[in-house]
Structure formats: C-alpha cells, structure tokens
Amino acid sequence: MPFGSLPSTRVYMDANATTPLLPEVVEAMRPYWIESFGNASSIHLDGQKARTALDRARETMAEFFNCHDAEVVFNSGGTEGDNTALFGLLHPGDHLVTTSIEHSAVLQAAQRLAAFGIETTYVAPQPSGLIDPADIHSALRPATRLISVMLANNETGVLQPVEKIGEIARTAGVFFHIDAVQGAGKIPFDVRRFGCHLFSINAHKMYGPKGVGAMFVRRGTPLESLLVGGSHERRRRAGTENIAGIVGLAKAAKLAMQSLEDGTIDRIASLRDRLESELLRMPGTGLNGAGLDGKPVPRAANTSNIWFDHLDGEALVIALDLKGIAVSGGSACHSGATEPSHVLMAMGLDKNRARASLRFSLLKTTTNADVDTVLRVVPEAVEQLRALSPVEAGTLG
Numbered sequence: 001m002p003f004g005s006l007p008s009t010r011v012y013m014d015a016n017a018t019t020p021l022l023p024e025v026v027e028a029m030r031p032y033w034i035e036s037f038g039n040a041s042s043i044h045l046d047g048q049k050a051r052t053a054l055d056r057a058r059e060t061m062a063e064f065f066n067c068h069d070a071e072v073v074f075n076s077g078g079t080e081g082d083n084t085a086l087f088g089l090l091h092p093g094d095h096l097v098t099t100s101i102e103h104s105a106v107l108q109a110a111q112r113l114a115a116f117g118i119e120t121t122y123v124a125p126q127p128s129g130l131i132d133p134a135d136i137h138s139a140l141r142p143a144t145r146l147i148s149v150m151l152a153n154n155e156t157g158v159l160q161p162v163e164k165i166g167e168i169a170r171t172a173g174v175f176f177h178i179d180a181v182q183g184a185g186k187i188p189f190d191v192r193r194f195g196c197h198l199f200s201i202n203a204h205k206m207y208g209p210k211g212v213g214a215m216f217v218r219r220g221t222p223l224e225s226l227l228v229g230g231s232h233e234r235r236r237r238a239g240t241e242n243i244a245g246i247v248g249l250a251k252a253a254k255l256a257m258q259s260l261e262d263g264t265i266d267r268i269a270s271l272r273d274r275l276e277s278e279l280l281r282m283p284g285t286g287l288n289g290a291g292l293d294g295k296p297v298p299r300a301a302n303t304s305n306i307w308f309d310h311l312d313g314e315a316l317v318i319a320l321d322l323k324g325i326a327v328s329g330g331s332a333c334h335s336g337a338t339e340p341s342h343v344l345m346a347m348g349l350d351k352n353r354a355r356a357s358l359r360f361s362l363l364k365t366t367t368n369a370d371v372d373t374v375l376r377v378v379p380e381a382v383e384q385l386r387a388l389s390p391v392e393a394g395t396l397g
Contacts, residue, residue, distance in 0.1 A: 009324060010324045010325070010326065011324060011325050011326070011370045011373050011374055012326045012363060013325065013326060013327050013360045013361060013362055013363075013366070013370075013374065014326045014327055014328045014359075014361055015205075015302055015361040015362060015363045016154050016155075016157075016182060016205070016302075016303060016328070016359065016361035017328055017361070018204050018205065018210065019204060019205060019206065019207045019363060020207065020363075021207060021208065021209060021248070022207045022252065022255060024251060024255060025207060025208055025209070025248045025251045025252050025255070026248075028247050028248060028250075028251035029209065029244045029245070029247050029248040029251070032050070032053060032243045032244035032247055033244050036049045036050060036053065036243075037050075038050040038243075039240055040053075040054045040240075040241050040243060041230070041232065041240065050241075050243045053243055053246075053247055054074075054241055054243060054246060055069075056250070057074075057246045057247055057249065057250035058072045058074075058250075060250040060251075060253055060254055061074075061214050061249070061250055061253055063257070064253040064254075064256070064257060065189075065190075065191045065199060065216045066190045066191055066192055066193075067191055067192070067216050067218075068219065070219070070234065071216055071217055071218060071219060072214055072215075072216065072217075073214065073215045073216075073217050073233050073234075073236045073237050074212070074213070074214050074233060074237065074241060074242075074246050074249075075212075075213050075214065075215060075233075075237050076211055076212060076213060076242075077202035077203070077204070077210070077211060077212060077213035078103070078105060078179065078181035078200050078201065078202040078205075078213055079105040080213065080226065081179075081181075081198075081200025081201070081202070081213055081214075081215045082103065082105035082106045082109060082148075082177075082179050082200050083105060083109050083226060084198075084200075084215065084223065084225075084226045084237075085146070085148060085177040085198045085200065085215075085223075086106065086109040086110065086113060086146070086148065086177075087109060087113070087224075087226055088223040088224045088225065088226055089145060089146050089175055089177075089198075089221075089222070089223055089224075090113055090118045090145060090146055091118070091145075092116050092117035092118060093117055093118075093143060094118050094119075094143055094144075094145040094146070095118070095119050095120070095121070095141045095143040095144040095145065096110055096113070096118060096119070096120040096121070096144070096145070096146050096147075096148065097120075097121050097123065097136060097139045097140060097144055097146070097147045097148075097174075098110060098120060098121075098122060098123070098147070098148040098149065099122060099123045099124070099125065099131050099149055099150070099160075100122040100123065100124050100125070100342070100346040101125050101129065101131075101150070101153055101342070101343045101346050101347070102148065102149075102150055102179065103150065103154060103179055103181070105179070106148055106150075106179060107122075107342075110122075119143075121139040121141075123135045123136055123139055124346055125158075125346055125347055126347075127292070127347055127348045128158065128289060128290060128291045128292075128297045128347070129153060129156045129158035129288065129289050129297065129343070129347050130158060130160065130161070130297050131149060131160050131161065131165075133161050133164040133165050133168055136149070136165050136168055137168050137172075140168075140172055140174065144172070144174050145174065145175060146174065146175045146176070146177060147165060147168070147169050147174055147175070147176045147177070148176075148177040148178075148179065149162060149165055149176075149177075149178060149179075150178065150179040150180070150181075150182070150183075151178050151179065151180040151182070151183035151187075151189065152180070152182040152183035152186065152187070152299070152300040152303075153182065153343060154181070154182045154343075155288075155305055155341055155343045155344065155359055156288050156289040156299065156303065156305045156343065156344075156347075156359075157182070157289060157299035157300040157302070157303025157304070157305070157361070158289050158297055158298070158299050159183070159187065159297075159298040159299060159300065162178055162194050162196070163193060163194055163195065166194050166195025166196055167195060169195065169196075170195050175197045175198070175221065176194075176195060176196045176197055176198070177196065177197065177198040177199070177200070178191075178194060178196045178198070178199045178200070179200050180199055180200060180201050181200060181201055181202050181205055181213075182205060182300060182303075183300060184201040184202075184205065184206050184253075184256065185205075185206035185207075185252070185253070185256030185259065185260075186206075186265065186300045186301055186302060187260075187265075187300060187301070188260055191216045191218075196216070196218070197217070197218045197221045198215060198216065198217055198218070198221065198223070199215060199216035200213065200215050201213055201214055201215075202214075203245065203248060203249040203252055206252050206253070206256050207252045207255065207256075207364075208245075208248045208249045208251070208252030208253075209244075209245045209248040209249070211242070211245060212242055212245030212246060212248065212249050213249070214249060217236065223236065225237060225238060227239055259364060264364050265301045265364075266301070268301045268302050268362050268364055268366065269301035269302075271362055271366055271367075271368065271370075271371050272301060272302055272303070272304055272360075272362055274371055275304065275360060275362075275371050275374060275375065276296075276304045276306070276360075278375050279304075279306055279375070279378060280306065282308075282379055282382065284308060284309035284310060285306055285307065285308055285309070286306065286307050286309075287304070287305070287306055287307075288305040288306065288307060288344055288347065288349070288357055289304075289305055302361050302362040302363070302364070302366075303359065303360070303361045303362075304359070304360045304361075305344075305357055305358070305359045305360075306357065306358055306360070307349070307353050307354075307356050307357040307358075308356050308357075308358065308382055309352075309353065309356055310356070310386055310389065311356045311382065311385050311386060311389070312355060312356065312385075312389075313329040313355050313356050313357055313358055314329055314355070315385055316329075316356075316358060316381060316382065316385060317329050317358065319381040319384070319385060320377065320378065320381055323377045323380075323381060324373075324377070325373070325374055325377055325378070327358050327359065327360055327361075328358070328359045328361070329341075329355075329357065329358060329359070340354035340355045341354050341357065344357055360374070
C-alpha cells in the first residue's frame, strides 16, 4: 500500500500510551454522570448515593492492592501519585534513591526537589533494563528516606525486582514507593508482598477513564497531602471526588483481576511472543529487554521494544500509521521530543539505535488477525524506508 493511501481498518498496538474504555466500564460509570450526580460529602440522599458508590469502589481497590480500605487514596492518576510520594515524604536534607529509567513524573519531581536541598541518586540499569537490587543497596546513605522504583517499565515492559528492593528498604528502615502504572492489570501484585509503603496506579492504562487513579498508602506513613482544602480522602487528597471516574477505575480493576485468572494475560503474552519472534527474523533488528544470552528478561505480557537499524523510529511510526498500525517510539509523555529515549540510553544503546526503536504494546482485545496484519505491514514499511535512506554505517545482518 502506498504511504498516501488510508487503510479501511486499523490495528492499535500502543496500549502503554492509553487503552480504550471497556463497555462494562462505560456502563458502570453511566449512572454517575446524570442520575446519581451527588457530592459524596453531602449528607442528603443524593450525596449518600455517591458516598455508597465511593465506598464500594474503595473496597474493590483494597482487594486489588491487598490492603485495608482505609489505605486507598483516590487521585487524578499516576503523575499525581508519583509526585505525592516524593513531595509528600521528602524534606530538606533527605536523600532519595531512584533509577535512571523512571517515568518523568518521578525524574522531574526529583529534579525539582534538588532546589529544596534534597539529593537524589539515580541507579542505572543493566543492559537488559533490569535494576540490580545490590545497586539500590549500595546507593543508600544515612540520610536516605525514600526509594522509588517502577514495577514495569513503560517503554520496555521490563519487570523490576521490587520484592527484593522492598526487603532492602525494610532492613534499612527506608520508605519504599512503587510506580505501578504500567504493571497494574498485567501482572499479579500484592503491596504486602512487595513491602512498599506507597503504590501508584492510574485507570487509563487498564481500560478505565483518563484523569483518575489511586494510591496505596500504608497505615502510619507520614505522607503530607499534595493538595489541601477540604477533608476528602481522610485529608490525604483534597478535592471533590470524581465518582464516575472512581467507579470506572474500580470496574476496570475488577475486570483486570478476572483477566489475571482466566488466561487472558497468557493469551496476550503468546500473541506478543509470536509478533516479536517473527519481527526479529528481519535483518538489522534486536530486542530491547534481553539478557546477555539474548533471551528476554521478565516483562509485562503485552510489551515488546524492538530496534530496526538504519531507520529513524519516528519515520517508521508515521509510515505505519499511514498503513493503519498505531505503535510508539517510546513514552507517549515525550511525544515530539527530539532527544532519544532516556530509558534506552540508560540501558547503553547509542543514539541511532535508541532512535530506531519501536514499542509494540498489545491490548487485551488484540487478535491473531491483528498480529498477522502487523507482521505483513511492518516488513514492507521497513523495506521502503531503508530503500529511501542511505545506510549510514555497517551492514544489515
């Protein structure tokens, strides 16, 4: 198909950027837009209907996290959760340990905290994208107050050893925050088993609405509220609760728990593996997220990040878009950035290879036919683009 022709159907493989609302989520939210629109802080019947919905959603999220209802705090999403963990716990003179592959919601918060006398150590990953817990331990200082490490990397899908890091935090008497935005709904998790004090998720990465999320805040954690005003969320997050959004998040969490048990996640992993193995047969390709033996390290079931040498990743994203395939060159939060992925650069890729990398992230509604389409279209687009651009260095092989 010529680049200028528009396809009749599209295949969406950018689930790590956002996911669609599932029909069941829409139906669960519907009453709270119009009929049951009350403020959950009001004492009249309309307000109490909203309060009941809020309480039920909190119970569902407590089950999702494996925590007490009182340890669930609703907010606007992953960015607010990450910001709250850092700004709400750290004070001048404190030390933060995080990694160089975190989401910008953590990295930029850490940069801003430097102006308030809070130092940060950024632990680098291994070439596979894995963080070595020993490096976290080595980064600790007497002034270390918080460790913040993501569960699943948004670009590579690599799963970090958070249980081992949690043990390190417990032994050292340090608070531990996990950014679980990309892990939520994709892998089984348990905040008690992880040993964390804070845990952030959002809804729109797991088939819920945008603009809503939740945190686990362990009892006794001295977290200061980022937003002040009313006494909402037990004074941990001021602002009238978004009942429709919170109900949608809870329904998405319930569906995610079902997906982890009914084989859906295993099916997605199988599709991802087929897509990946076939694409890697192409000359000049490789996997971002593999060990020294070339085998993939543990990753979220839906994510694959592949480099295509002698190509510009952004040009390939555009070419695939014109052919009806939606993929990403990296984090959607950095769309349009001229610099290559900070995650891939931290893993040791050079700028050319980092810029030539694409992320394929499957929906749980992805089908075999979708994978077939991508496997047909991607090699065509790669061949066309390589023919248009002179090879800068090396040979394909």
